[in-house]
Amino acid sequence: MMGPEFRRNLWLELTTRRIVFMVGILALVFFAAAVSGPSYTPYSAAETIYYLIAVIWGARNAGLSIVGEIRDHTWDLQRLSSISASEMIWGKLFGSTIYNWFGGAICLAVMLVYGFTHGTPVSAILDLIYYVIVGLVAQASALLASLIAIRRRSAHSRLDVFLYQFAGIAAALAVFYLWQAADPASAILLGKKSTDVINWWGAVISARPFLLISLALFTAWLLTGCYREMRRELKMRNGPLVWLGFLTFMGIYVAGFDAWLPHNSNLPQWSIVALRLALATTAYGVLTYVMVLLEPKDRVLYRWYGSQIASGAVGPAFWNLQAWLMSYAAMVIVALALIWWLFAQHAGAAYSALTFAGLGFLTRDVSIFVFFAATRRRGDFAAIVTLIALYALIPAILDGLGVKAALPLFYPTPSNPVWLGPAIVWGEAVAAVIAAISRVALAGKRVPSASLRS
């Protein structure tokens, strides 16, 4: 627990002067809240300050914990140490934010005392767990965002750090919103009705315990993500099993929310199975897009995949698969299962055709990302602009011109005959795959440059 990195952060963060300053300021704030009247209590002051210190400021410190080392040229010293990935994550996540947690702990203590004296102990403890999780999620998300950016060799400017902090705050806001939505006391938030029960895999479960368990599980996955990215930074091999485990978890978790889709109470059982497969397919599709955007489209790695597969060494290639490739494979498998299920249940060809078209669009889109990233520094930006043009601009123009028959070229939409749309899309997808593979392969044929970065 007291690893070298954590202890170093203690030296830097928890000086006597800073401790006295934090205690003094918080004491003044709580005293002011206590004497200022009923509209502003020490509890509300503690809650506000907790969000400021643990969530907003904590996310910044967590986002800076590695980026700051890179900026100060001390990261290589740390990477070349014997500190394990878990010690490093602990030291970065809790060491760099130890001052925030110190102040946050004082706020939590005030809220806990208030909760015990003004409510039930159970409610006070549930709230305590929520506040700890929301702080942890914000900081871990910011740290993970910075680790992903480092892997992409992104810049480490103040703006970048702000973006990592923003990622943390956005994750915390999502937790905050979900928690409020499941609070029977807050009837309406952002126009959505709150609920005290959740229907998941056909079971009716109390919303708050379900949410807390869900948040705890996602926080665990978040920390696992940080740990694995840190392992990668320390040049340790990760392997595909944890990501495959995450995909399995996500597929099962998301598929359980079929009851939230409209009109499902009137649907026959086979449709519910189809809905669950569709939810899992969608989840894997979203993960594929997210990961293909976040992961570096490293053409050196892709060429290495090619050389390994060509030499029959499929095992090493599989062991080094990027997360987006695994997510894509998972989506293909579940989507094909859905198509088979729809056929088996005589559900009509239209749904199968749409699913197949969706798969084709995803294939085309990831190929576009790889195509642009193979030779451009800002390939992701070029890919996103291309996709915006393909999904929004060109269809809008065609629609305006009344050429609706061409719309199946640009997004999944019913066509006549029913398999024409998927056939066109897969034509696009195959062309995009060939273009991406060719570009990656040709980029490897370059003569070594005479002016290389030393």
Next chain:
Amino acid sequence: MIEVRDLVYEYPTKRALEGVSLSVPAQTIVALVGPNGAGKTTLLRCLAALEPPYSGTVTIDGMDTREHPREIHARLGYLPDFYGLYDELTVRRCLTYAAWSHGLAAGGVDPAVTKAAARVGLLDRLESKAGELSRGLRQRLGIGQAIVHEPKALLLDEPAAGLDPQARRDLSGLLTSLRDAGMTLVVSSHILAELEDYCSEMIIIENGRIVGGRPIKVKDVERPRYLIEIATARADFAQFLKDAGVDVVEVDEHHALITFTRNAAARAKLLRDLVAAGFEVSSFGESSKALEEAYFSQIGRGAA
């Protein structure tokens, strides 16, 4: 100690190393030299198991960098060209953190810190903050952090850059003492003159390849370098020297840079043989800038 075989390294847009092979024996100091952008830093980072090779192998102390990066990290010390220090920490705490982070046992940390500080001449500065040190002293602290765990190999990227003459001389002494203490050092540098003080071999890198395909011996007490000049160009100069059993570093029709025994009688005989063979010897003496001459004669010739 360090073995590199057919190392290829690629950045996403460029190939930085192209089939590099080299061998660094234990307890030697090898210099990596070459123009900016030649691939020196990339090679050092591959040796430090910070960058995995695209192909080829790098082994440190018998371990492959791809298979055992963390074990290699524990055996290495590395000072990058742009290194940082924790300016808010004292020298003692900087060294203590380095000792902790290299897994030294609790009882061994304080002695290791004292020993490292003594080696780099910072014993009297242990309570000074790193941010208050001069450039030369910061360099020493950086090296102190890299050696606090007694690594088997030490990689230094441009350690003499920006140092004043006295600090450079101190650095030279420090590196020699570390070698004598059993470490193997690879030093990248632009300052050729100083390399002769402490390096045993020089590897020239250009365009990601080792020029000449092999290291150049820098200094040999028993067999120093001699520069021979002849007044009239002779195409058979190289062949004559080869037949005479001379170890030729560089040769053209006018000059030859050779390593030869310090024995005066042997040198006199060689000179006699040259004159007898009709070579108009205008100069025969120990080379004072041998390394620099060897470097510039190799650079631009293309890699092997």
